[in-house]
Amino acid sequence: MTTTHTLDVQGARLRYEVRGEGPLLLVMGSPMAAAAFAPLADVLASDHTVVTHDPRGIAGSRLDDPEQDSTPELRADDVAALLDALGAESADVFGSSGGAVTGLALVARHPGRVRTLVAHEPPLLELLPDAPEQRAGVDDVVETFHREGQGAAWMKFMVNAGFDLGAEGAPTPPPGEPSEQDLADAARFFGHELRGTTRYVPDVAALTAGPARVVVGIGVSSGGLVTYRTSTVLAELLGTSPVEFPGDHGGFMEQPKEFAEVLRNVLRGEG
Numbered sequence: 001m002t003t004t005h006t007l008d009v010q011g012a013r014l015r016y017e018v019r020g021e022g023p024l025l026l027v028m029g030s031p032m033a034a035a036a037f038a039p040l041a042d043v044l045a046s047d048h049t050v051v052t053h054d055p056r057g058i059a060g061s062r063l064d065d066p067e068q069d070s071t072p073e074l075r076a077d078d079v080a081a082l083l084d085a086l087g088a089e090s091a092d093v094f095g096s097s098g099g100a101v102t103g104l105a106l107v108a109r110h111p112g113r114v115r116t117l118v119a120h121e122p123p124l125l126e127l128l129p130d131a132p133e134q135r136a137g138v139d140d141v142v143e144t145f146h147r148e149g150q151g152a153a154w155m156k157f158m159v160n161a162g163f164d165l166g167a168e169g170a171p172t173p174p175p176g177e178p179s180e181q182d183l184a185d186a187a188r189f190f191g192h193e194l195r196g197t198t199r200y201v202p203d204v205a206a207l208t209a210g211p212a213r214v215v216v217g218i219g220v221s222s223g224g225l226v227t228y229r230t231s232t233v234l235a236e237l238l239g240t241s242p243v244e245f246p247g248d249h250g251g252f253m254e255q256p257k258e259f260a261e262v263l264r265n266v267l268r269g270e271g
Helices: 034-044 072-085 098-109 131-148 150-161 180-192 194-198 204-208 226-238 256-267
Strands: 002-009 012-019 024-028 049-053 091-096 114-120 213-219 243-245
Touching (some): 012 034, 012 072, 034 049, 049 072, 098 114, 098 204, 098 213, 114 226, 114 256, 131 180, 131 194, 150 180, 243 256
Parallel strands (some): 024 049, 213 243
Antiparallel strands (some): 002 012, 012 049
C-alpha cells in the first residue's frame, strides 16, 4: 500500500509517498518526480520502507515563490525536514542524477542523517577537466530554452549529455502531447534548476569524513554519457570504485527488478 502525504518546508510544500515495511530508504531524483521511481520503489517495498518525493517546484510540490531557483543545498534541507517528519534519525538514500547531487549535499550539510548514500550518475560537471566548456554548454541550453522553447532546449540538452539521438535505443519523448505538468516541470528544470545542479561542487572532505558511506553508481550502458565521466571522477576523489547498475542513466526505469537487486546488495555492504 502506498500512502501520500504533504510536508511544509521553508518556502514550499512537499508531496511525498511512503510504501512498504523495513529499513528506511529514501529514493529521489531531480527534476524527476516520485512517479518516475514508482516501479523501483514497488520492488524495494517488499523489504524496505521506501519514501519518494516530488522535489520542490516539481509535480505536486509547490513553491511559495515560483521564481525561486532550486539548489542542491535547498533540496538537501528539504530531505532533512522529511526525515524529521518521518521521525527518523537516519536513513539509506538512493539518488539518481540531480537526486544524487541532492544526496551529496545532504551528507555534507546534515552529518549523521545518512547511513549509506548511493549516488547514481550525478551530473557534477565542475569536476571535469573541460568544466568551462561544459558550463558554457549548460548556459547555451538555458538560453535556448528562453529563446526557442523546450523542444530545442531538450535536443541540445540530450546531445550535451552524450546521447546519440540517431542511435537505436536512444531516448525518445513519450507518445502523445506532453501534459501541462510535464511542460511546467521542464520549464522549472531549464529555468531554475539545471545551472544550480550542474555547478554544484561536492565537499569531498565532508563526504569522506563519515559517518555516511558514499557509493557512486554508474550505468553499465552509460559509457558515452557525460555522467559516466562525472561519476568516475567523483569515485576517484572519494577513493572508491563505482558500482555498476543495469542500464544507463535511466536504468531504474528500464529494469527495476534487476536494478533493485544491485541496490539491495550495495546497501548490505556487498557492492
